Amino acid sequence: MIDLRSDVMTLPTEGMLRAMTTAPLGDEQVREDPTVRALEDDLTGMLGQEAAVFVPSATMANQIAMLCQVERGQEIVGERHSHMFRYEAGGPAFLAGAVVTGLPGTAGVFTGAQVREIAQLGDSEHRPRTALALVEDTHNVSGGRAWPIAALDELYDTCDELGLAVHIDGARLFNASVALDAEPDRITARARTVAVCFSKGLGCPAGAALVGRADVLAPARRIRQMLGGSLRQAGVLAGAARYALQHNIARLADDHANARILATLLAEGGLPVDPADVDTNFVFLDVASLGLDRGAALERLRSHGVLWSNAHHPGVLRAVTFIGRSEEDVRTAASRTLKALTTG
Ligand SMILES: Cc1ncc(COP(=O)(O)O)c(C=O)c1O
Structure with missing residues (x-):
């Protein structure tokens, strides 16, 4: 049987299993796991960001990103079939209390002009204030499509001008970077937060990270603790992730x-x-x-x-x-x- 259902079906290779069993370990809840710390440093460097937090899943990375920067009743705009809107069990509404507005997209891509047209920037007695634009790259429901760099730049320019945050759901960010022949930080450096996942194309059994600006991620570890996502000897998984970053991107x-x-x-x-x-x-x-x-x-x-x-x-x-x-x-x-x- 040839199983092509999803890239979440990957199994760790021998090299990865060795990396997992030899990774130095400690209690990550008190920041004593050296492999997790090393992974978080790897990620901030690769993505042009300041801080990173290891989490069990990309869903949790996305949800913590919203809890860090979207207030209750504020609006998130993104392509209407985004994973966060359609497949995370209503998390943005249930957890962050956000209003989600789905925009029509082409191959998962929407434009700064679409955001500008609907964004509510000032206070209003009626309309939810827009806080954040969500980019999913690659975009799952449209068939793993990668955002062209020019489209991303145009969105970043608009969001900078309007004072809106950009979150990248980069569960398959490295697929996008390889497809575009662009360094990962070319895609992510201007975002406020980025979720990356190790258990899809990168081949790890579990694990993801939320990466972003240090001020935005200040509450992220506390929120991770609330959600039950603070693991103990997480270096077993971070070891797999570090191995994947070195061997499984190209x-x-x-x-x-x-x-x-x-x-x-x-x-x-x-x-x-x-x-x-x-x-x-x-x-x-x-x-x-x-x-x-x-x-x-x-x-x-x-x-x-x-x-x-x-x-x-x-x-x-x-x-x-x-x-x-x-x-x-x-x-x-x-x-x-x-x-x-x-x-x-
Ligand atoms: C675009 C995107 N974001 C986030 C996720 C969530 O990943 P996980 O199910 O590992 O939490 C997925 C899973 O398929 C995805 O495709």
Whole structure:
């Protein structure tokens, strides 16, 4: 079975497991874990930021970011299908008490002009004050699309001018940086906060971090404690993350190449896939346009030995490439997919 459901399915490699078992450890709740401290230093350097806090998951990094800088009743604007808005169980409303306003985007990207048009900057007796713009890079629901640097710069310029914070949900930030051939700090240095995740393309079993300006992150450790996210010997996970930062970033280019191979083979075989939409490691397949029900299509694929998953969009399936899935796996997955979906 070739499982292409998601890059959260990665398993740690031998090198990573060795890094985990040899990492120096201490009690992270009292800042005595040297591996966590070293990871946080790595991240501030790489992302052009001042402070970092290790957390168990990207969801927690995003939610702490909101709790650090959005007051109750204030507004967050972002692309309407953003993970934080659609897949974090209502966290921004439940935890930070934020109003979320979803903007229509193109490949996950919205513009400074859209933010300017709706932002409420001064006090109003009626309208929620806008506090923050959320950028998801890469953007999951649009198919792992990377924000072009020019679009990011335009958004940063507008938000600077309007006095709005920018938070980057960079659960797949390193995919974006590899796809754009841009250093990570070229994407993140102007943001106020950035969430990064180690348990997707970087291949770790768990772990994420919130990185940002020191003044903004001042309450972050206290909030992490409230949420139950302060681990003890977290260096076991931070060791994996440090290993991933050293060994697993450049290789994301292989995942992106494999996704393009998959998309190209499927398109050549006549399936409704557009290789031009593949920026990084996601491939979308519109089975509704083949007259197929998603559940039935997934079952046929499973019976031919390949696992896809449901994309956010009705009638669309998703395959994701990642460490542990080789070019050969992807070529085999393409031929199984073609067989499953083109021969009744
Ligand atoms: C864009 C984005 N942000 C945040 C997350 C949350 O990651 P986790 O489920 O590891 O907390 C995900 C997970 O898929 C994601 O795709």
